[in-house]
Amino acid sequence: MSVVADSHAIFWYLRGSDRLSSAAAEALRQAERTDGIVVSVATLVDLWYVTQTTQGLTVDDLAGLRATLDSSAKYVLEPIDVRVVDASTTIPRASLADPWDRFIVATAKALDLSLVTRDGPIQKAAIVPTIW
Numbered sequence: 001m002s003v004v005a006d007s008h009a010i011f012w013y014l015r016g017s018d019r020l021s022s023a024a025a026e027a028l029r030q031a032e033r034t035d036g037i038v039v040s041v042a043t044l045v046d047l048w049y050v051t052q053t054t055q056g057l058t059v060d061d062l063a064g065l066r067a068t069l070d071s072s073a074k075y076v077l078e079p080i081d082v083r084v085v086d087a088s089t090t091i092p093r094a095s096l097a098d099p100w101d102r103f104i105v106a107t108a109k110a111l112d113l114s115l116v117t118r119d120g121p122i123q124k125a126a127i128v129p130t131i132w
Contacts, residue, residue, distance in 0.1 A: 006117035064077035
């Protein structure tokens with residue numbers, strides 16, 4: 001089993017945060033043990049933006065997350081390729097205006113995977129199956 005992790009989900013998971021729901025944590029653990037956790041490269045930009053706009057994440061936190069993602073086959077950094085771009089253009093802008101969310105959801109759609117997210121607009125849009 002493999003899943004796509006939204007930005008907050010992978011950050012909290014790698015930090016061992018209790019902010020994940022039990023279903024989200026279990027889905028990520030199972031994916032890590034089997035086929036791997038997919039992380040869109042859009043997540044790296046999304047989290048960099050967070051380092052610039054809030055105090056919830058530092059540049060050092062992001063560097064640590066990136067090092068973990070780069071150093072293990074348990075995590076798959078998925079590029080924004082033509083499949084993802086094509087999937088993103090099928091998402092109504094009124095449903096998801098945030099460009100990073102659109103690329104993350106499009107990654108799950110292109111790969112036909114569930115997305116681990118607590119993001120309300122993503123869940124409400126029901127474009128891909130979500131786990132929380």
